Amino acid sequence: MANIKVPKAPTIRRMPTYLHKLMELHAEGAPSVSTTVLANYMNLESIVVRKDLEITGISGQPGVGYKTDELIAAIRNFLGWNNIFEACLVGAGSLGSALLGYEGFEEYGLRISLVFDADPCKIGTSVHGRKIQDISRMSELLKPGMFRLGMICVPTAYAQETADQLVANGITAIWNFANVSLQVPDGVAVQREVIAGGFALLSVKIAQLDAVKNGGE
C-alpha cells in the first residue's frame, strides 16, 4: 500500500496559489512583497501566511517582507518544480479535455505531452493541440524514463486497469481524477483528486455563515 503521509496538506495545497501571485508580482517588477499583501490575496491571516511560507525555508524580513524572486525559487525548490514534469494523460473525455485546456499547468512545470484514449472516434483527433493516441500503443509510446507522471481521467470502471497499465510501463506517480481508490505497488505515489472535496469545504463555510446569521456570536 502506497501510504504516504503528507503533513501540512492545506499549506502545500496553497503553494501553487502563492506561486501564481508571486510570479504575477515578479512580472510587474516588484522586487518584494509584504506579508499583508499576500494575506489579503490568500484570504488568510498574516500569521498563517508566515507559517505557510516557513515550510519553504524562507522567513519574511520585518519592513521588507519577502523577496519575490527568492520566494519563487524556494517554493519551486520545495515542490520539486525546478524541472518540467512530463506527464501523460489517459482518457480524453470532458474532464481530460478540460485539463488539457488548462493553461495554468505550464506555469507549475507540468507538461502533458502524451494523451491516450480507447475510443476509436477520438484516436487520431486533436484536443488542445495534442493528438490522441490509441491506448493499446501505451507500452510502445511510453518510453522508459520519459514520463514519470500519469493522469487518469477514464471512467471509474477502467481506472484500476489504467493504473496497472501505467505502472507496468514505468509510471511512478499517478494523479487520479476517477472517483475510485486505486491499489498501487510500493514506490508509486498516488494523489486522488476529489472535486467534491472543495464542495464539502464550501458547505461547512455556508453552515458557519448560517450559524452567525441565526444568532450566536
Added chain:
Amino acid sequence: MANIKVPKAPTIRRMPTYLHKLMELHAEGAPSVSTTVLANYMNLESIVVRKDLEITGISGQPGVGYKTDELIAAIRNFLGWNNIFEACLVGAGSLGSALLGYEGFEEYGLRISLVFDADPCKIGTSVHGRKIQDISRMSELLKPGMFRLGMICVPTAYAQETADQLVANGITAIWNFANVSLQVPDGVAVQREVIAGGFALLSVKIAQLDAVKNGGE
C-alpha cells in the same frame, strides 16, 4: 473580507470520499463497516479514520465498526447535505462542461440546473442536458431564493465581475474555479478551487519517495 476559517480542512475534504464508499456499501446491503475497511479504502491509518469520523459526532463501536446508514446520515448532516443545493454555473467552456458532465455531484446533493455563458455561439445550445442561457439574463433568471450557490468557470479576467453579478443577484456561496482571488462582501462564502493544489501534494509525495529510494531511512 469573507475570511472564514475552516479547521480540519483535510478531514472535511475527505468526507465526500467516505460518503461515496459508505453509499456503495449501503447499496450492497452492508449494515456496518469496520474501521479497517475504511482505512484501506482511504489509504489512511485506522486512527486517522476514527479521528476523521468523530467530526460527524459518530464513534465506531469495537467489534462492529460503524453502522453504514447512521454514518451516511451523520456525514450528510455535518455537511448540510440533507437537502439539494441548487446551483448555477457561469462559463460553459471546457472546464464548465466537464463539471456539468460530472455525475458524482448529485450523489452529494449538488444540482447544477442553470448555466450561463456570454458566447453567442453557445447560448441556446445544450451541454449535458442543460440549456445555456445568455448571461445578460442573469437577474431575470436567478429568481430570489431559488439558488444559493454559484460556480464560476469563466476566464480569469471575467471572474471578479461574474462574482459581483452573482452576489448582486442573491448568491451567497461561490465555488470559484478561476485562477484568481475574489473579493466578496461579508456574508458570502467563497471556495477557490486550485486544481494545481493536488499536483503540489503529489509532488511532495514524489519527493518523499525519492528520498526513501536514494538512501535515507
